[in-house]
Amino acid sequence: MEAKLIQSLLAMPRSGKKYLFLSFDTLLVVLSLFAAMALRFGTIYPAHMTSVSWWIVPIMAAFGPIVIAAVGLHRIKLHAIESDGILRIAMTAALLSMAAIATSYMLRLSGPRSVPLIFGAVFFMLSVTSRMAALFFLRRLDGNSPTRLPVIIYGAGAAGIQLAMALRQSVETRPILFVDDNPNLHDVMVSGLKVYPPSELPRLIAKNNIARILLAIPSLSEVRRAELIAQLTALPVDVQVLPSFIELMAARGGEDTWRSVSPDELLDRDKVDLNTPEIAKAYTGRTIMVTGAGGSIGAELCRQLINCKPKTIVLFEQSEFALYSIERELGALAGETDIKIIARLGSIINRARVENVVAEDGVEIILHAAAYKHVPLVEDNEVQGAENNVIGTKVVADVANAAGIKRFILVSTDKAVRPTNIMGATKRMAELIVQDMQTRSDATKFAMVRFGNVLGSSGSVLPLFQAQIENGGPVTVTHPDVTRFFMTIPESARLVLLAGAYATGGDVFVLDMGKPQRILDVAERMIRLSGRKVKDPETGEGDIAIQITGLRPGEKLHEELLVDDTLCATPHPKILRAEEAPMRELEVASLLRDTTAAIAENDPTAFRRIVEARVDGYHIEQAEAAQAN
Numbered sequence: 001m002e003a004k005l006i007q008s009l010l011a012m013p014r015s016g017k018k019y020l021f022l023s024f025d026t027l028l029v030v031l032s033l034f035a036a037m038a039l040r041f042g043t044i045y046p047a048h049m050t051s052v053s054w055w056i057v058p059i060m061a062a063f064g065p066i067v068i069a070a071v072g073l074h075r076i077k078l079h080a081i082e083s084d085g086i087l088r089i090a091m092t093a094a095l096l097s098m099a100a101i102a103t104s105y106m107l108r109l110s111g112p113r114s115v116p117l118i119f120g121a122v123f124f125m126l127s128v129t130s131r132m133a134a135l136f137f138l139r140r141l142d143g144n145s146p147t148r149l150p151v152i153i154y155g156a157g158a159a160g161i162q163l164a165m166a167l168r169q170s171v172e173t174r175p176i177l178f179v180d181d182n183p184n185l186h187d188v189m190v191s192g193l194k195v196y197p198p199s200e201l202p203r204l205i206a207k208n209n210i211a212r213i214l215l216a217i218p219s220l221s222e223v224r225r226a227e228l229i230a231q232l233t234a235l236p237v238d239v240q241v242l243p244s245f246i247e248l249m250a251a252r253g254g255e256d257t258w259r260s261v262s263p264d265e266l267l268d269r270d271k272v273d274l275n276t277p278e279i280a281k282a283y284t285g286r287t288i289m290v291t292g293a294g295g296s297i298g299a300e301l302c303r304q305l306i307n308c309k310p311k312t313i314v315l316f317e318q319s320e321f322a323l324y325s326i327e328r329e330l331g332a333l334a335g336e337t338d339i340k341i342i343a344r345l346g347s348i349i350n351r352a353r354v355e356n357v358v359a360e361d362g363v364e365i366i367l368h369a370a371a372y373k374h375v376p377l378v379e380d381n382e383v384q385g386a387e388n389n390v391i392g393t394k395v396v397a398d399v400a401n402a403a404g405i406k407r408f409i410l411v412s413t414d415k416a417v418r419p420t421n422i423m424g425a426t427k428r429m430a431e432l433i434v435q436d437m438q439t440r441s442d443a444t445k446f447a448m449v450r451f452g453n454v455l456g457s458s459g460s461v462l463p464l465f466q467a468q469i470e471n472g473g474p475v476t477v478t479h480p481d482v483t484r485f486f487m488t489i490p491e492s493a494r495l496v497l498l499a500g501a502y503a504t505g506g507d508v509f510v511l512d513m514g515k516p517q518r519i520l521d522v523a524e525r526m527i528r529l530s531g532r533k534v535k536d537p538e539t540g541e542g543d544i545a546i547q548i549t550g551l552r553p554g555e556k557l558h559e560e561l562l563v564d565d566t567l568c569a570t571p572h573p574k575i576l577r578a579e580e581a582p583m584r585e586l587e588v589a590s591l592l593r594d595t596t597a598a599i600a601e602n603d604p605t606a607f608r609r610i611v612e613a614r615v616d617g618y619h620i621e622q623a624e625a626a627q628a629n
Contacts, residue, residue: 022065028126029064029096033057035126036119059103060096067095086128093124149173152201152210154232155217156180156190159242163216164191176208198231205237216242233528241529278571279494282365282501283308286406289363290315291348291396292370294322297411297454300493301367302326306333308497312340314361316354316370318347348392354399366400367496368393369411371427376552378423382604389426390433390595397437401444409500410434410448412508414485417450418617425611425618429591431508435582438506447503450510450578452485454492465526473535473544475523478551483516495575502570508578509570520546587614 033056071092097120104116151167153160156178164175178195180186185195196204204210213232220228225241232239288305292298293315305313313330317323327343334341342361346353348370357363371389372378378385393410400408412431415424431448438446468475487495491511499509527534527544535542551557568577583591591614598607611618 025068026065032123035122036115089127093120150176151212154179154215156195160216161191212238278501279497280308283310286310286364287312287362288365290367293317294326298369299326300489304493314342316344351395358403365407367409375421375423382422385426387599390429393430394433401441404443407500408446412448412450425615432583436588445503445505447507449499452487469530474547476547476549477520482519485516512574
């Protein structure tokens with residue numbers, strides 16, 4: 001009954017609530033006038049006053065709604081009664097008091113002149129107390145509603161207070177108390193809720209049947225936030241993180257207030273600071289061509305190049321829509337700068353087109369990010385993968401060498417190290433081509449960068465897991481022990497730019513990404529950070545299930561970053577240079593000749609034989625054996 005009452009009150013249209021408050025305040029005008037007379041004459045029913053000055057009652061009853069509507073008293077939300085609302089009530093009381101004084105003088109009504117002043121004070125008191133009483137009553141009814149989820153707000157600062165006010169208007173959640181690290185706030189009432197120390201969380205959760213903790217400290221550092229999330233997720237509750245004060249104010253306190261998991265939170269390490277002056281020096285005033293400019297990595301490279309103040313950025317892309325999108329975005333980012341943005345449609349396997357663009361636009365540096373990178377797709381389309389990743393790299397590298405390009409940077413992958421799939425094998429072949437090219441080039445510095453898995457890029461686990469979580473699961477993981485190195489898109493793009501600045505020729509650059517992470521752990525972390533709970537396969541408790549699907553063809557259980565273990569330092573402590581022996585020139589020429597023949601014949605079997613025989617470390621990792629381990 002109580003739940004239905006509060007739901008009907010909350011569901012009432014705003015216009016209906018306005019008329020309800022207007023009628024109630026008008027009634028208070030009449031009651032306040034009688035109360036003022038009673039107080040002045042010391043009797044509950046002042047017969048003498050009402051008999052000689054009764055005209056003031058209907059006049060104020062008629063004039064009261066006009067004043068109330070003019071001041072906007074009826075538009076104050078009950079849940080938002082605060083200093084502004086109190087001020088409006090005081091203004092209304094003053095105007096009503098002055099109106100009563102004016103009416104008495106104009107109609108020459110007998111009676112004490114103090115009655116209008118008492119009338120205004122009584123109206124102010126009744127209006128404030130009645131609203132507070134109604135708010136208290138609604139909160140008590142609402143607090144007993146079994147449909148509202150009890151929550152704890154971690155953080156009793158400005159964001160936590162605003163969150164508590166927003167959640168009180170929500171029909172889904174009910175704030176119970178605050179928890180805060182600040183000892184000065186412990187046992188203090190903040191926004192009507194008591195503040196407790198974090199040490200009492202286990203007891204508070206059990207006592208109040210808490211189902212969720214809302215972390216409302218947007219100013220926390222990333223390291224501290226990660227530590228706090230790790231501590232809270234160990235408790236038997238869901239944990240959600242408040243994104244920012246601005247997003248909170250734009251929402252209404254429901255589920256949409258909580259942001260999606262960002263790539264940085266899944267790294268399980270600090271972000272690498274790659275902001276160095278060498279980057280700007282290497283690219284300022286230059287004409288830079290980015291192949292695959294519409295892809296995840298290529299597009300981020302272009303965005304970061306804007307800050308380096310190059311002369312021109314040449315966007316080379318075979319997808320018309322991707323090229324259109326990145327050109328529009330960069331045009332807005334470049335703003336009023338003198339940076340010229342040139343969009344060029346074309347394929348990297350079209351030598352004539354690449355030569356034309358390099359010569360016509362005066363390219364000085366090439367960042368080669370164009371590639372087919374999705375392992376299962378390339379595994380089933382071997383010839384097309386070889387043509388784009390191997391021959392395409394050869395074409396662009398040849399053009400760069402012939403044109404005397406200053407730097408050529410290849411974007412590679414950790415899957416190129418002792419590859420178990422065709423995509424990784426083609427990227428290893430591309431690396432060998434670039435290394436070989438350096439042995440025969442004096443003008444151009446060739447280098448390459450090996451990435452781990454780039455969180456947030458197309459086809460990566462982040463968008464895949466997010467989509468699966470939004471759809472209610474299950475989240476699919478290929479193997480419970482599969483691990484990967486992870487980096488963010490900004491880190492990967494910055495690494496490419498730094499590689500261009502540090503390149504001495506034939507370099508292989510890798511980023512110190514810490515220890516590899518289990519994909520299963522990443523999936524569980526994403527589910528928790530999204531405000532859900534991992535479903536227990538035995539009890540069925542939880543929200544999102546994790547399903548093990550088995551390793552896909554060509555997929556490794558563990559990735560590597562180095563062919564050899566020889567590493568050299570660079571000016572940046574987190575960037576390392578690997579020294580790997582290049583393949584002999586005759587072997588590279590033979591590899592390219594046979595690969596070109598297999599592509600011409602459209603013979604995937606022949607190309608697989610080339611990979612097995614020529615790509616050092618290539619092996620087929622059996623999914624069944626991996627599952628057994």
